[in-house]
Amino acid sequence: MSAIDIRHISKCYRSLQALKDVTFSIEEGEFFGLLGPNGAGKTTLISIMAGLVKADTGNVTILGHDVVMDYQAARKSLGVVPQELVFDPFFTVRETLRLQSGYFGLKNNDDWIDEVISNLDLSDKADTNMRALSGGMKRRVLVAQALVHKPPVIVLDEPTAGVDVELRQTLWQFIGRLNREGHTIVLTTHYLEEAQTWCDRIAMMKSGKVVALDTTEALLHRISESKLIFKLDDHELPDSLKTFVSQCDISPGSKTWTLRINHYSDIEEILSELRKHDIVISDLQFRQADLEDVFLQLMDTSGN
Numbered sequence: 001m002s003a004i005d006i007r008h009i010s011k012c013y014r015s016l017q018a019l020k021d022v023t024f025s026i027e028e029g030e031f032f033g034l035l036g037p038n039g040a041g042k043t044t045l046i047s048i049m050a051g052l053v054k055a056d057t058g059n060v061t062i063l064g065h066d067v068v069m070d071y072q073a074a075r076k077s078l079g080v081v082p083q084e085l086v087f088d089p090f091f092t093v094r095e096t097l098r099l100q101s102g103y104f105g106l107k108n109n110d111d112w113i114d115e116v117i118s119n120l121d122l123s124d125k126a127d128t129n130m131r132a133l134s135g136g137m138k139r140r141v142l143v144a145q146a147l148v149h150k151p152p153v154i155v156l157d158e159p160t161a162g163v164d165v166e167l168r169q170t171l172w173q174f175i176g177r178l179n180r181e182g183h184t185i186v187l188t189t190h191y192l193e194e195a196q197t198w199c200d201r202i203a204m205m206k207s208g209k210v211v212a213l214d215t216t217e218a219l220l221h222r223i224s225e226s227k228l229i230f231k232l233d234d235h236e237l238p239d240s241l242k243t244f245v246s247q248c249d250i251s252p253g254s255k256t257w258t259l260r261i262n263h264y265s266d267i268e269e270i271l272s273e274l275r276k277h278d279i280v281i282s283d284l285q286f287r288q289a290d291l292e293d294v295f296l297q298l299m300d301t302s303g304n
């Protein structure tokens, strides 16, 4: 059975079509990335999964439970960490989590609440009022809130937006552990290196449509090209190398050239050509294609 099955979902906000016939499935135990630029429709899709927004057409099931017809079972199977920080300021961290447990009918949930608090490094703040927490601490509580009922499917909508390195590490350690224990994780993020590190498969969205869906590895293989980046202080690039150029950044006294590399032999050719012209290079870097290159290329070529 799929963890999340999305079938022909469309959604309009007045004249704006936020989602256009979106269909795909996420399997149980996957670490799945949902990527796309601002306004691509990621949060709308997540809100439909969570039963917070109603789709115009299509249906979504969470572990076989329809999010509209079988709302309660679907809601129990899912934990969503929303993008926005919304809290009741009158409760402490622990009270907030107990209250959330109550929504799911869980009465003796303190052991798990303590484990979540400790894993998210919130122990010091457990009895602090929500209004007295910093933004990063509040985000930790949002994560804790989504996990309070141990949902088998966890959706994180930009969980690391604006948070410090320490929280990122704590969070990924904990989420990684939950995934190893069998929880399905769905992640949206604008930090593509996070998606590249963690996700088994990635769907890339643009203007309400899925424009690519593949394993992270296969997406990375779509771009075979790497880059050689170097600075030339006093020289121009020989004409014979101009066919390799993808970018030239000019700063006072020097130019930084970015050259496309398709084979390692290209590097030999470039370096020997520079030597032949007695050109001295500084700041040499070799960069393999990453998810950002794939993302930018897809966003460039996939149309609206």
Ligand SMILES: Nc1ncnc2c1ncn2[C@@H]1O[C@H](COP(=O)(O)OP(=O)(O)OP(=O)(O)O)[C@@H](O)[C@H]1O
Pocket (backbone or CB within 6 Å): 013, 016, 018, 036, 037, 038, 039, 040, 041, 042, 043, 044, 045
């Ligand atoms: N409640 C709403 N009313 C009207 N338009 C909306 C509403 N919610 C979202 N939209 C619009 O729908 C489109 C998709 O928005 P959505 O928030 O789903 O995108 P996103 O991919 O999550 O973007 P971001 O990366 O900025 O969070 C955008 O053009 C947005 O302005």
